[in-house]
Amino acid sequence: MDPIPSSPIVRVLNEDVRKYHRWCTPSILPGQERVEDFYASDVSISAGFFGTLVDHTGVFGEAERFAAAAQGADRTMFSVHGSSGSNWVVLRMLAMERQDALVLVARNIHHSMMNAIKAFDLDFRFLPAPYDARFEALLPPSVDDVVSALDRYPEALAVVYTSPTYEGLVGNTEDIVAAVHERSPDCLVFVDEAWGGHLHFHEDLPCSAMAAGADICVQSTHKLAGGLQQTGLIHWREERVDTELLEEAYREYVTTSPSYGLLASADAAVRALSARGSELLGASIERTERLKAALRRALPDLDHLDDSRWLEAVGRNVAGADLVKTTLGLSRFSLSGYDVAEALVDRGIVIEKAGVQTVTLITTFQLGDGAVGATVDALVAILDGRQLPGRTRQPAPGNPFGGIGDRPVIRPYDAKRLAKSIGHEVPLREAIGKVAAEEVEVYPPGIPLILEGFRVGADAVMYLEQARASGGSIVARDTSLKTLRVL
16 A cells, blocks of 8 residues: 655644744744644534534633623624634625725725725725834824824724734724714724734733724734634624624624634633733743843844834824834844845744844744744844944835825726726836736735725835845735736
8 A cells, every 4th residue: 555645734844843933923822721632623513512603602602702701892703714804704794784885994904904895895095004114114093094084084984904013013092992983973993903812911011902992803813812823803892883794794704614623722812811811921021021132232233113212203103012022123234124034044033024124023922931042142143244334224115005095096896807808917117107907015914015996106116126126925916026917
């Protein structure tokens, strides 16, 4: 009998992953209750003796009620589609709420939001989003910007933004909620809190979306809240959210074959954080502080996103920074963030995100005691001697998001539909000023720089070229960026 061929995926997971210091998702809580044998316990919806996910019965209803209480929500539903799938569920609910639904969305929303907006043909307007080139970071919208937009579009069904951002910046949600609720009886504040599932469980962390009064939020449990990859939660308050409509949208989208192992992980992670979150997160915060302090001593030319003067300067948009994230600016060095990330992998260290001039590390629960020292030593080895002379800086990339207005030239849904009939490919630089017929982004963070239906901005093109040349991962029809499809 021929041997069963070996799986390269199985081999990597069994043999390679645990060799690395992983400052990247998922952040797995080591002390949470675990399924003993993932394979032996796998079961389908046919085994209904313990309840059903979409009916919120049995153990699933019990888990949802616990998670809602733990996070300060009225209701919670579990996701095995991460926050990307949860975003589709919430936007589907808004599309069903009203046929001509209009949403106000921040420019820092994830591509899953934009893709759902296109799929459901929602009307939308972008909220202003300042950009900080030193950290390649889009900031959350300010209260004034939200109020101004809502005054122009009082019919808006939702204000949608990401908080915390990929870099760890938390928006002024409490003030935004107060302003939106004062001006509209119907408009929801919907926060993509994919990166904030842990905020509710430590007193030193910024306020969570639910604690700040948001009407609805989605979280990725796997990012910083202790669960396995692909797990997530949808939390909401029933006063303004149509629960029946949200549940209908959930049933439309959720898989009929959910992994109960993943659901168990999400449930166990919430319970572990609820019981021991202050202790567990306190250890991560302390480890992050040690990392930052060591880097400030060893590499004083690094820029730190949590610098108090910088945070004060952006206080109009930012209420605080996540204490288990480390975002560093590299503009005083001759290496790109992508160069640094690649060199770290060669030294047994994986980070969460690299940019043209930045890197972001997450202090995950599973990091060992030696991770801080090894990572500081590696960064010193990589960066020492690569400082630019005279403490000068590399030229900052232009704002790649600045060329897009608050509304499209043609609705993205129509641009997508027309792409095959009147779309054509042109060299990338010749696309500047033309209406895009495709979406292009650097991943991570997964925020589109070029959007269907909008004119192509020069700064977006220049940034994409720089990211591509520096080793960034481009998501596009033509990942070489030789051509772009326009109308």
